[in-house]
Amino acid sequence: MRSMKNSVVVAGLAIAGLALGACGGGTGAGNAGGAGGSTGGEEVKTIKLVAAEYSKDHTKAFWDAFAKAYKEKTGYTLEVQVVSWDNIDQQSSTMIQNNQAPDILNLNAYASYAKDGLLYDSDAVLPASVKSDILDTFVKYGTYDGKFYGFPDLSSARAFFYNKALFKQAGINEPPKTWAELEADAKKITALGGGNVGYALPLGPEESQGEFSMWLFNNGGTWKDGGKWTINSDKNVETLAFLKKLTDAKLTQNNPARTNRADAFDLFKSGKAGMVIGFSPLAADLDKDKKVDYGVAPFPTNDGSESKTFGVTDYLMAFKKPGNEKAVKAFYELYYQPDQVNTFIKAEGFLPVTKSGVEAFAGETKLKVYLDTLPNAQLTPTDDPTWDKVKLAVQQNLGAAMTGDPKAVLDKLQQTAENGG
Amino acid sequence: MRFASAMTERTTVTPDPAAAAGSGDPGSRMPSRPSRRRRAGRIGQVHPLVALLWLAPALALILGVVLYPAIKLFDASRGEYSITGLRKGDAGWDNYAKVLAHPDLGTVLLNTVVWVVAVVAVTIVIGLALAQFLVKPFPGRRFVRWAVIIPWAASLIITSQLFVLLYDYNYGIINHVLQGLHLISTPIDFLGNDSWTMFSMVVVGVFVSLPFTIFVFIAGLGAIPDDVMEAATVDGASPWQRYWNITLPLMRPALMIATVLNVIYVFNSFPIIYTLNDRNPGYLHDTTITFMYKLAFKSQEKDVGMSAAAGIFNVLLILVVVAIYLKIINWREETSR
Numbered sequence: 001m002r003s004m005k006n007s008v009v010v011a012g013l014a015i016a017g018l019a020l021g022a023c024g025g026g027t028g029a030g031n032a033g034g035a036g037g038s039t040g041g042e043e044v045k046t047i048k049l050v051a052a053e054y055s056k057d058h059t060k061a062f063w064d065a066f067a068k069a070y071k072e073k074t075g076y077t078l079e080v081q082v083v084s085w086d087n088i089d090q091q092s093s094t095m096i097q098n099n100q101a102p103d104i105l106n107l108n109a110y111a112s113y114a115k116d117g118l119l120y121d122s123d124a125v126l127p128a129s130v131k132s133d134i135l136d137t138f139v140k141y142g143t144y145d146g147k148f149y150g151f152p153d154l155s156s157a158r159a160f161f162y163n164k165a166l167f168k169q170a171g172i173n174e175p176p177k178t179w180a181e182l183e184a185d186a187k188k189i190t191a192l193g194g195g196n197v198g199y200a201l202p203l204g205p206e207e208s209q210g211e212f213s214m215w216l217f218n219n220g221g222t223w224k225d226g227g228k229w230t231i232n233s234d235k236n237v238e239t240l241a242f243l244k245k246l247t248d249a250k251l252t253q254n255n256p257a258r259t260n261r262a263d264a265f266d267l268f269k270s271g272k273a274g275m276v277i278g279f280s281p282l283a284a285d286l287d288k289d290k291k292v293d294y295g296v297a298p299f300p301t302n303d304g305s306e307s308k309t310f311g312v313t314d315y316l317m318a319f320k321k322p323g324n325e326k327a328v329k330a331f332y333e334l335y336y337q338p339d340q341v342n343t344f345i346k347a348e349g350f351l352p353v354t355k356s357g358v359e360a361f362a363g364e365t366k367l368k369v370y371l372d373t374l375p376n377a378q379l380t381p382t383d384d385p386t387w388d389k390v391k392l393a394v395q396q397n398l399g400a401a402m403t404g405d406p407k408a409v410l411d412k413l414q415q416t417a418e419n420g421g
Numbered sequence: 422m423r424f425a426s427a428m429t430e431r432t433t434v435t436p437d438p439a440a441a442a443g444s445g446d447p448g449s450r451m452p453s454r455p456s457r458r459r460r461a462g463r464i465g466q467v468h469p470l471v472a473l474l475w476l477a478p479a480l481a482l483i484l485g486v487v488l489y490p491a492i493k494l495f496d497a498s499r500g501e502y503s504i505t506g507l508r509k510g511d512a513g514w515d516n517y518a519k520v521l522a523h524p525d526l527g528t529v530l531l532n533t534v535v536w537v538v539a540v541v542a543v544t545i546v547i548g549l550a551l552a553q554f555l556v557k558p559f560p561g562r563r564f565v566r567w568a569v570i571i572p573w574a575a576s577l578i579i580t581s582q583l584f585v586l587l588y589d590y591n592y593g594i595i596n597h598v599l600q601g602l603h604l605i606s607t608p609i610d611f612l613g614n615d616s617w618t619m620f621s622m623v624v625v626g627v628f629v630s631l632p633f634t635i636f637v638f639i640a641g642l643g644a645i646p647d648d649v650m651e652a653a654t655v656d657g658a659s660p661w662q663r664y665w666n667i668t669l670p671l672m673r674p675a676l677m678i679a680t681v682l683n684v685i686y687v688f689n690s691f692p693i694i695y696t697l698n699d700r701n702p703g704y705l706h707d708t709t710i711t712f713m714y715k716l717a718f719k720s721q722e723k724d725v726g727m728s729a730a731a732g733i734f735n736v737l738l739i740l741v742v743v744a745i746y747l748k749i750i751n752w753r754e755e756t757s758r
Contacts, residue, residue, distance in 0.1 A: 090718045093506035097497070097725060116507045195591065205702045205719075254590050258613035258700045267591060388504055393721035396702045416721065 044324040046077040047103035047331065050092065052314065053084045054154075055281075058347040066340060074330040101319040103328055110142070110150035110315045111385040120318040121147035125329045130336040133354045138313050141379045150382065151332065152313035152353040154345045157370040157377050158214050159309065160299040161278040163271060163292055166196060170274070175297040178304040179219075179242060182275065186251035189274035198251040200273040201243060203399040206260035209380060209391050212398055214277050214310040215239050217378045219302040223390075224381040229417040231390075232410035239302075240398075240406035247402045257399030268292070280370060284349040296369050309370070311377025313353060390417045491736070498729035506725055516730035525704040525712075533688070533708040535619060540626035541683045544634050547627065548679065549672075552638030573632035581696035584625045588612050588697075612697055618706045622697050626687060633686075634679045641675025642668070681746040688739060709735050 049067075053059045060082045067078040081102070083091050088107060095101050101118065113119050122131050126148070131139070134152065142150030162175050170188035186198025202211055213223070219242075221235035230236070247256050253267055268276040269285060271292045276282075277299065286292055298307035316335065318328045335341055342360050345352055351370055352358050358374065361367055381387045393416045401409040467475075501512040520526065555566055572580060587595050588611035596608035611621040645668060653663050669676075691710050698706045707715065713735060717728030 093718065093725065096506035097502070097508065112504045116503050116505050118505065118507065204700045206700075254608070255610055255613040257702070258610075260700050263700070270592070272591065385504075389721050389723065392719070392723060396719075396721060399702050 042323050044103075044321070044327055045075075046079060047324055047327045048079040048081065049104045049106070049331075050081050050083055050088070050095070050102040051106040052088050052108075053082050054348040054350070058344075062344045062347060066335070066344075069340070070331065070334055073334060074327070076327040076330060078331065101321070103321060103324050104316055104318055104331060106153055106314060106316050108312075108314045109382060109388045109391075110317045111144050111383055112388045113317055113319075114144040114147075114149040115385040118319055119149045120320055120325070120328065121149050122151070123147070124325060125318050125332055126151060127329070127333050127336075130332060130354075133336065133356055135353060135355060135358070135375060137311065137375060137377055137379065138353055141313070141381075141383050142315070144383050144385070149317060150313075150315045151317065153316045153335075153341075154348065154350040155311055155313040155353050155374065155377075156279045156281075156350050157309045157311045157374050158210070158277050158279050158299070159369050159373075160275065160297045161268060161282065161286075162275045162295050162297065163268070163273065164295050165271070165293050166192065166274045167295075175295060176300045178300050179302045182300050183246065183249075183251065186246065186274060187249070190251050195272055197253045197267060197273045198275065199246060200259075200264040200267050200276040201246065201252040201256040202259045202261045202264035203243070203256045203402060204258050204260040204263070205395045205399070206262065207395070208398040209394040210261070210310065210312070211277060212240070212243075212394070213378075213380055214299055215243065217308045217310055218299050220305075222378075223387070224384065224417075229390075229414055231417055232407065232414040237407045237410055240401050240410060242302075244402055244406055257402040268294075280351065280367065281349045283366065298369065298373070307373070309373040309377045311374060311379050313379070313382075386417055386420050389420075393417075494729050494732055494736075497725060498733050500726045500729075502725040504723050512726055516724070516726040517733075519724075519727050520716075520730045520734065525707075529704055529707050529709055529712045532619070532706060533710075536623065536626065536694070536708050537684055537687050539619075539623045540630060540687045541680060543623065543627045544630040544683060545676070545680060548631055548634035548638055551631070552635045552642055555635065556639055556642045569635055570632050572629050577629060577690070577692035578696060580629055581625060581693050584621075584628075585612065585697060588621055613700060615705060618698065618701065622694055622706070625693050625697065626690065629693070630683055630687060634683060637675050637679045637682075638672070641672045644675075645671045677749045681742065681749060684742055685739065685746070688742065709738065 049063065051059065051063050060080075063080040063082060067080050070076060070078045092101075092105055092107060096118070105113075110119070114121075131148065134142075135155075138150075138152045138155065139148055142148050142152060144150070160175060166189050167173075167175075167185070170185070170192055172185050172188060176182040176185050182199065188198075189196055190198040202208070216222070216236050216239045219235050219239045221233055221239055222230050224230060243256075246252050253259060253264070253273065264273070264276055265278065265282055265285075267273045268278070268282070269289060269292060278296075283294075283296065286294055299309065301307055316332075318332070336354065338354075338356050338360060341354065342352060342357050345357065346361075351367065351374055352361050358371060361371060364371075380391065390413065393413055397409060397413060498516050499512060499514070501509045501515070503509055551569070555562065555569070587593050590596065590608050590610050590613065593608075593611070595611070596605075599605045600608065609617060611617050649667055649671075650663060653667055658666070688708075689710060690708075691714065694706070694708055694711045695714065698711070704712055704715065704720075709731065713728050713731040716722050716731055717725050
C-alpha cells in the first residue's frame with residue numbers, strides 16, 4: 001500500500017514537472033520577428049497586463065477594479081499580473097525569451113523593446129484625443145525613431161526635502177538656493193553631532209542615475225544633447241567632483257557609493273538626515289509617520305539660477321500580437337479616462353501624465369511644488385535604446401568616483417554609451 | 422521428446438511467466454540452490470514493459486525538470502539575445518568566449534573559492550563542537566536541539582534580510598552593542614566596507630549551514646558503539662586521545678557526507694550573497710552563482726545568452742563536486758560491507 005502511495009505521489013510530481021516544463025518552454029524561443037504581425041490571426045478576446053507593483057495596498061486593487069470596468073465597457077477580458085519591481089525585469093525578459101510577451105507591459109523602459117520591433121506605436125493603438133492630452137515632455141521622451149511608443153502610466157518629479165527641526169537647531173533659516181549654501185548648511189548640520197548627517201547621498205546601484213541626474217541638470221548638464229552623448233562634459237565632471245567633495249568632507253552619510261535610495265530615505269525618515277532628494281511617495285510616508293517636520297523646496301542650483309527638476313515616467317507599452325490590436329486600443333482608451341488614470345496616480349501618490357490630469361491635481365497644495373515644475377521636467381534619455389544599457393552601467397559604476405577619479409569614471413561611461421552600451 | 426520434456430521441465434521450474442520472458446539470468450533457473458539472494462532476485466523480477474510503466478513517472482520527472490531545462494539552457498547559451506530578452510540569432514560559442522574574457526571573472530572565481538572553503542570549514546569545526554555538546558544529556562537538551570533547527574527552517578531570504586538589519590551601519594544592533602562595550606568608537610560598515618563584506622557573508626553562511634551539519638554529526642556520534650569507548654577508557658586513554666583516535670576516525674563517513682553536501686549547498690547559495698551584497702556595485706563580492714544572475718538581469722551586459730553560458734560553466738563545476746560525492750558514497754558502501 002505504501003509503495004503504491006509513493007508511486008502516486010511520484011506520478012503526480014512528474015505530471016506537475018512536465019506541466020512546468022511545458023509552461024517554461026511554450027512555443028519555443030523563436031528568432032527575431034517571432035512576435036508576429038498585427039493584422040493576422042483571429043481577434044483576441046482576452047489580453048494580459050503585467051503591471052509593476054507601486055504599493056502593496058493600491059496597485060492590485062486598482063488594476064482589479066480596472067479589469068472589471070474594462071470587461072463591462074468593452075466586453076474584453078483583462079488578465080492582470082502584478083509583479084514587484086525587484087522581479088519585473090527578470091520576468092519580462094523571460095516572457096519575451098519564451099515568446100510569451102504580455103499584451104501590455106508596465107515598465108520603466110521601452111526604447112529597447114521598440115527597437116526590437118515588438119511594440120505598437122500610437123498610430124495603431126492610442127486614440128488621437130489621448131495622444132494630444134499627454135504632456136508634451138512625455139510624448140517627446142516616449143518617441144523612438146519618430147514614432148510614439150512609450151505611453152506613460154504615471155510620473156514623478158524629484159524635489160529637495162529638508163528637515164526643519166535640524167535646520168532650526170543648526171541656525172539655518174531657509175533652504176539653500178545654491179550648492180555653496182547647501183554645502184555650508186550640510187556642514188552646520190553635521191557639526192550638530194549625534195549621528196546627524198548633512199546631506200543623504202545615495203549613489204548605490206539601486207538608482208544612482210536618478211540622484212546624479214538631479215544634480216547634473218541643476219548644473220546645466222545633460223546626459224545626451226542633440227544626438228550626442230555628453231556624459232563626460234566639463235559640467236558633469238564638475239558636478240561629480242562636487243559630490244566627491246561632500247563625501248570627502250564627511251558631510252554625507254557613511255559610504256554614499258554603497259547607499260541605496262531606500263536606505264537614504266530611511267535615514268531621512270528617522271530624522272537623522274538634514275537634506276535629501278525625495279519625491280511624493282516619500283512625502284506620503286513622512287506624513288504617515290508624523291515623526292519628522294520637513295519642508296519641500298526646489299533643488300538648489302550650482303550658480304543660483306532657476307531650479308530644474310528630474311522627472312521620471314514609467315510606461316505601459318503594447319506588444320504586437322496577432323489579433324490583439326482592438327482589445328489593446330480599448331485598454332488605452334479606458335485607462336486614459338480621467339477617472340481611471342487620475343484615480344490610480346492619486347492612490348499611488350505620484351503625478352499626472354496628462355494635461356487634464358495636471359488641471360485635476362491643481363487643487364492639491366502639497367503637490368504644487370512638483371506640479372509647477374512637471375511640464376518643464378528633464379528626463380533621462382529614455383528614448384534612446386542605448387540608455388537602457390548606459391543606465392545599468394551608471395548604476396554599477398558611478399559610486400566608484402567617490403573613492404576614485406570622477407573624470408575617469410565619466411570618461412568610461414561616455415565610452416560605454418558611444419559604443420552603443 | 423527430450424526437447425518437449427525440457428520445455429515442461431523449464432515451465433515447471435520457472436512458473437513465473439514474467440521471469441521466463443525476462444532476462445536470461447541463469448540464477449533464476451537453478452532451483453536446486455537454496456540461496457536467499459536468488460529468491461530475492463526472482464521476486465523483484467518483472468517484465469521490462471511493466472518495469473518501464475513503474476519507472477515512467479520518475480523518468481518523466483527527470484526528462485521534464487532536469488533534461489529539458491538543461492537542453493534549453495544549452496540552447497540559450499548558444500543564442501544572441503537583445504537586452505529585452507528577444508533572441509536575435511545564433512551566437513555559436515561567442516557567449517562562452519565573452520564569459521571567459523570577462524574582466525571580473527578572476528575576482529568572481531576567487532570569491533567563490535573563499536566563500537565555499539571558509540563557510541564549509543568553519544561550519545564543520547563549529548558543528549563538531551556543538552554536536553559533541555548536544556549529545557551529552559542535560560536538562561532542556563530537547564529545547565536546545567529544537568532551537569538549533571530554527572535557522573534551517575527559516576527561509577534564507579528572511580534570514581539574510583534579518584542580518585542586513587543586524588549589520589546596519591546606522592541602527593544595526595551589532596554596531597550598537599560593540600559601541601556600547603567601547604570596543605569600537607565608530608560603527609563598522611559590515612556590508613559596505615570591502616574588507617568586511619566577505620566576512621559578514623561567511624558568518625551568515627555558517628549560521629544557516631550549522632543545523633544540518635550538527636544533525637549529521639549527532640547521528641554520526643550516536644553510531645559510535647559505547648563498548649569501544651569503554652574499552653579505551655579502561656585502557657587508560659585520555660579524553661583527548663579517545664576523541665582523536667576513536668571518535669574522529671569513526672566519524673569519517675559523517676564528516677565526508679557533511680562536507681560534500683555542504684560544498685554543494687554553499688556553492689549554489691544565492692540568497693545570502695545576493696541580499697547582503699545588494700548595495701555594492703559591480704562584481705567585487707559575487708560568486709559564480711550571483712555573477713550568472715547579474716549577467717542576465719542587473720549588469721550592463723544584461724545578456725541572457727552570456728548568463729546561460731555562465732550557467733553551463735556552473736553546472737560543470739558542480740558536476741565535479743557531485744562526482745566526488747558519488748565516489749565517496751561508493752567508498753561508504755564498500756566499507757559498510
